[in-house]
Amino acid sequence: MQINFLRNAATWLSAGATFVGLVLSAPSAMAGSSEYLSRPEVRSFIETMQTEHALDVAELERILGSARHQPTVVRLIGPERPKTAPPPVRSYPRYRAKFLTQVRIAAGTQYWDLHEEYLRRAEAQFGVPAEVILGILGVETAFGQNTGSFRVVDSLATIAFDGPRRQEYFRDELKELLLLARDMNIDPLAIKGSYAGAMGLPQFMPSSYRRYAVDFDDDQSIDLIGSPADAIGSVASYLKAYGWNEGEAATVAVKLPAGAEAELVTGLERAHDAAELRERGVKFAAAKLPEGLCSVVELPTPGKPSKYIAGFGNFEAVTRYNRSTFYATAVLELAEAIRAARTQQMTVRADTESPTG
Ligand SMILES: [Ca+2]
Structure with a gap:
């Protein structure tokens, strides 16, 4: 949402000269x-x-x-989009590319280093992993860089x-x-x-x-604009309130039987029982699945076969932050990428810093 806004604002600003003239002549x-x-x-x-x-x-x-x-x-x-208008061409890779950049992933690991104490506390108190909190902050505002003007x-x-x-x-x-x-x-x-x-x-x-929102740095005020600690605690508090379950996978990749896609895809709605999906020939990429119902989400690429994932309770919690399957998928993929980059960083640090004696 934020990124869309910035892109649109940039278009608007590029017409700035004439626009300013207009305002001056007819305030x-x-x-x-x-x-x-x-x-x-x-x-x-x-x-x-x-x-x-x-x-x-x-x-x-x-x-x-x-x-x-x-x-x-x-x-x-x-x-409102007219009901008769043709659906816009949707591309998950195009959406994902806006957020899964090297710059944003690096900013995420840096943010993790800076605010490790609060991320740990949020994880302990609400059960939401550090990387998921960072995934949300990364997609929403690039860790505070685009908070809106x-x-x-x-x-x-x-x-x-x-x-x-x-x-x-x-x-x-x-x-x-x-x-x-x-x-x-x-x-x-x-x-x-x-x-x-x-x-x-x-x-x-x-x-x-x-x-x-919660006061997470104990200064008796809840400041989501100036306090990264409060922002971190508040994202975790929000996801917990919308049903985040500690230790559960949010999504599992699935293969759908040919021809059944239209019937099985439910988007935001968790309408399927995983056992029933298996009986209908759906293949899950994991043996052990979270409890409860799941959705089937399509991740389309124009001109190529779509990918599909099953979204469980934790996926729904992220979609409650922003009602979009693309949004939640990108948040979780950014989270994974930040986690992987950090793990790699820690390995390098351990190699260079470990005592030799
Ligand atoms: Ca505070």
Whole structure:
């Protein structure tokens, strides 16, 4: 999601010169929809926040009065794809290549070295392996390098009141942001994030921040923007809450019987019993499988036969972070690559550092 945003932002910036000219010549037209305070749905939102959550009306007016409509956000959120449109050509290798780079894998091992203590603690407390936490932080923000530059109030208000879809969801997130800022005693106008309002190293939405984030460096505040420790603990806490089971494989490669693909692929849904799949001729690449149902996920490559994997409970936990099978697969593959690179590094270190006497 983050990477898409950056690519789109770059396209947008490349047209910067003309765009800036436009803004300078017609500032009032651009700011026209920023007058959120006069809108009846915004008044009613403020009223609800006051009656249901006892937030101060003057403070709400200060915040929402400063909220600015962001046309870029509307464009990036995009319209619903028409049901009649042909499905886009999907390529898992193309998606994977954005994240499984040597640079990102090296950044992952470095991050592991720097924050080993907290990764160990997260693993002990929540049962989530260090590399999976790093896989998420790596895909989401390249370990804090791309955390987003939109004011979260602007992003959320824009989609909540002018978005092409999912307004209700984003009104809820705006509410959660205001409550989060109150709880943390910070000015919501100071918080930056993605075009969709995801914040900090792990790109938590405000509701997830309030529900699952933890203070992992014991400084009495939960800071997902400035504290790698809090980000590490919070990712593990989130995955645990969505059913991560210590020591279980998330995915197992499968071979499907020819012609049965369309019938067997379930994507995000864990609808299959592994024993039944075996009876139907599905071959698993491992003898021992995790308990519980599994999904069958297709990883397509245009012009070539697709690959398939079975996704178990831990795979589903990762898809709860971002509802995409490509996303979860890339997170887990980045995790494996970081783990392998670290193992190699440790071997080299042990060879060069081991005492000879
Ligand atoms: Ca903290």
